[in-house]
Amino acid sequence: MPEPLPGPAAALTPDELLALDRQHVWHPYGPMPGRAEPLLVESASGVRLRLARPAEGRDELVDGMSSWWSAVHGYNHPVLNDAARGQLERMSHVMFGGLTHEPAVRLAKRLVDLTPEPLEHVFLADSGSVSVEVAVKMCLQYWRSLGRPSKQRLLTWRGGYHGDTWQPMSVCDPDGGMHELWQGVLPRQIFADAPPPGFDTPPDPAYLTHLHDLIARHADELAAVIVEPVVQGAGGMSFHSPAYLRALREACDAHDVLLVFDEIATGFGRTGELFAAGHAGVAPDVMCLGKSLTGGYLTLAATLCTAAVAEGISQGELPVLAHGPTFMGNPLATAVADASIGLLLSQAWAQEVKRIETGLRDGLAAAAGVAGVRDVRVLGAIGVVQLDHAVDMAAATRAAVREGVWLRPFRDLIYTMPPYITGDDDVARICAAVCAAAREG
Ligand SMILES: *Cc1c(COP(=O)(O)O)cnc(C)c1O
Secondary structure (H helix, E strand, C coil), rough: CCCCCCHHHHHCCCHHHHHHHHHHCCCCCCCCCCHHHHHHEEEEEEEEEEEEEEECCCCEECCCCCHCCCCCCCCCCCCHHHHHHHHHCCCCCCCCCCCCHHHHHHHHHHHHHHHHCCCCEEEEHHHHHHHHHHHHHHHHHHHCCCCCCCCCEEEECCCCCCCCCCCHHHHCCCCCCCCHCCCCCCCCCECCCCCCCCCCCCCCHHHHHHHHHHHHHHHHHHHEEEEEEEECCCEEEEECCCCCHHHHHHHHHCCCCCCEEECCCCCCCCCCCCCCHHHCCCCCCCEEECCHHCCCCCCCCCEEEEEEHHHHCCCCCCHHHHHCCCCCCCCHHHHHHHHHHHHHHHHCCCHHHHHHHHHHHHHHHHHHCCCCCEEEEEECCEEEEEEEECCHHHHHHHHHHCEEEEEECCCCEEEEEECCCCHHHHHHHHHHHHHHHHHHC
């Protein structure tokens, strides 16, 4: 017989919680039981995480990760708390089939107003990966409805990341990434070379030709091109010239292929533009949003599409989009998302992102001189130190915690995406921690 838990949760000590966590709880990208012990967070406020059990002598850490790039306003924000509380008292959830409600309608209208012009319609999903599944389903169904069912493959460039469910995995970087195991089982997509690195680097004519040729050659079987615009996140934290996005738009138009921008990581100001598509001045046919959509409060994502895509689907043999998550349009999540976007737009967010960019450039310059560092790059509120070897994750994380900062390095990368409310002193502290992690990792 398993031991029953002692009374109320408060009766569990940090040690007991961590022992139970190790015994029963699966963590992201981890084995079971877990190898590394997670830090136990008791609460979070502003840019600080409070630990229930100190680590490296620290009971409070400055958050350099925005909880996987989502908590742009920091934690426990009064405006977002009020939005959640207010909605909770009306209703936390009702089904979206046959019913609708103000928070979802308001959010959809806001997203249509803010995103590039031709995006008109919004499908609300419960996570980024699901919004990518929906985007792919939209594109395949569009061509099927138009009598071109052979157009059912996707093209992307290497080095990308689009999520962990099936279709998204098939367009993640196929080499060395965490989904390599599934090659041969996943749908086989078409991969272009990774875009040449550098946001400010002039576009490489040979690469432009490569993109164009590949799209032209596979046009008959391609439903869509899907990419992360300007910043490839979890696939390697690399930046590329917006000129490549314009080239994709031209090639897709020329060859009857839809263009999907996955802005789940880049949306809502992270790169210095409200959406990364803004750097290129081009609009996709389908756009995915997630992560910071709710300011990091609740899980929510959105797939937006043009009127042409929606009309195409609606002309088909099956004139509906057969997708409808149980928690679609969740009122709590949509109310907080609407409040989070309102909060963002009520501030000089672009100036704040610029301020953090300057702080990251200044603070991370020192990393360039550290042995084993291959590259240091900054764009908007994203700072990256790339090593010439795989990072020792435990040692690097420990070094950052010693500096009072929470970082989560991966592969050969130590990076930060702090909340936009991070003050200059805390940005400097995060940079010192990234440098320490680079030295010890
Ligand atoms: C995180 C991420 C996803 C997946 O979102 P989840 O909410 O984790 O499913 C998809 N695309 C990009 C670009 C991401 O950064």
